[in-house]
Amino acid sequence: MADSIKEMGFAGLGRMGGNMAARLLKNSKIKVTVWNRSPEPVKEAVKKGAAASKDMKDLVGRLKGKRKAVWLMLPAGNVTEQYFQELLRLLNKGDILIDGGNSNIHDTLRRHKEAEKRGILMLDIGVSGGIVAATRGYAMMAGGSKEAYYFVEPAISAMCMKEGYSYMGEGGAGHYVKMVHNAIEYGMMQAIAEGFDLLKNGRFKNLDLGKIAHLWNHGTIVTSFLMEMSESALKNNGNELSKLEPWVDDSGEGQWAAQEALEFQVPFVANAYALHTRRISRKKADYAYKMLAAIRNEFGAHAVKTKK
Numbered sequence: 001m002a003d004s005i006k007e008m009g010f011a012g013l014g015r016m017g018g019n020m021a022a023r024l025l026k027n028s029k030i031k032v033t034v035w036n037r038s039p040e041p042v043k044e045a046v047k048k049g050a051a052a053s054k055d056m057k058d059l060v061g062r063l064k065g066k067r068k069a070v071w072l073m074l075p076a077g078n079v080t081e082q083y084f085q086e087l088l089r090l091l092n093k094g095d096i097l098i099d100g101g102n103s104n105i106h107d108t109l110r111r112h113k114e115a116e117k118r119g120i121l122m123l124d125i126g127v128s129g130g131i132v133a134a135t136r137g138y139a140m141m142a143g144g145s146k147e148a149y150y151f152v153e154p155a156i157s158a159m160c161m162k163e164g165y166s167y168m169g170e171g172g173a174g175h176y177v178k179m180v181h182n183a184i185e186y187g188m189m190q191a192i193a194e195g196f197d198l199l200k201n202g203r204f205k206n207l208d209l210g211k212i213a214h215l216w217n218h219g220t221i222v223t224s225f226l227m228e229m230s231e232s233a234l235k236n237n238g239n240e241l242s243k244l245e246p247w248v249d250d251s252g253e254g255q256w257a258a259q260e261a262l263e264f265q266v267p268f269v270a271n272a273y274a275l276h277t278r279r280i281s282r283k284k285a286d287y288a289y290k291m292l293a294a295i296r297n298e299f300g301a302h303a304v305k306t307k308k
């Protein structure tokens with residue numbers, strides 16, 4: 001049988017990493033050594049059986065096997081870059097470096113080249129499942145070194161839902177598949193949100209939206225994880241969602257996917273539309289709307305609303 005992972009370094013115990021490390025500890029015999037910037041999540045992980053480390057050097061130093069493997073679960077961009085570079089210096093030829101964050105595909109492709117130059121095997125793993133995956137299990141899409149993937153697969157399987165993980169292909173394929181997954185998520189969420197808007201503000205004024213979401217999760221074509229999240233959002237916030245502002249952030253993946261679709265001339269309307277509506281929710285279109293009102297007013301003396 002091929003050699004497989006006995007110990008893993010895990011850096012970044014946030015909403016995702018903390019629960020992922022906990023599943024790893026619960027569902028496998030792999031020894032887990034953790035590091036996190038703030039101490040509380042480390043203490044939590046230690047209670048669950050992890051060993052603590054005080055910085056990245058200490059983390060790597062505590063891994064004693066022939067082949068070291070470290071999993072980064074940090075915000076994409078500068079933070080991941082900083083620790084990726086540090087690990088490139090600390091790890092040796094044949095060791096494994098995993099980026100489980102939602103990194104930009106261009107960063108990931110470059111990092112694979114940098115890792116390869118030093119003989120370090122890199123995996124880019126797109127992780128999905130959100131916070132409920134702590135109990136249900138995650139889904140993971142991996143790209144990069146096949147040898148590394150099969151070495152760490154027991155760790156991946158301990159964190160994931162059965163059949164919810166696989167090797168996607170060469171370096172970058174994991175993050176790429178995850179990016180497209182998130183783009184699909186944008187479009188699906190937009191469709192659900194608009195459907196509930198019509199239910200609320202259309203012909204029938206007193207529909208019980210929570211009851212509808214619940215029903216739609218039982219046997220309908222739109223039964224889904226996102227519909228389950230819609231049901232619980234209505235349950236937790238009330239059908240009026242009265243405490244929430246109509247303000248929606250976006251975290252990069254929808255934009256990257258839209259850019260990729262433009263580059264490859266793939267029609268990608270649902271994601272792009274959803275992305276733009278999020279920007280509009282954050283008042284990014286205010287000037288455009290003023291301009292629209294001003295033009296209509298110029299040519300037709302149509303009504304405008306002026307500031308008091």
Ligand SMILES: NC(=O)c1ccc[n+]([C@@H]2O[C@H](COP(=O)([O-])OP(=O)(O)OC[C@H]3O[C@@H](n4cnc5c(N)ncnc54)[C@H](OP(=O)(O)O)[C@@H]3O)[C@@H](O)[C@H]2O)c1
Nearest residue numbers: 012013014015016017037038073074075076101102127130
């Ligand atoms: N949330 C999701 O649903 C989801 C799903 C799939 C993938 N992801 C990806 O998973 C990664 C982690 O996401 P998350 O939701 O777990 O994030 P999070 O809850 O915000 O946690 C971020 C983690 O990074 C650490 N961190 C932040 N800034 C740092 C810095 N300057 N130096 C060192 N450590 C720093 C935090 O440490 P402290 O504890 O000290 O703050 C924490 O451990 C991201 O790449 C994200 O895109 C998230």
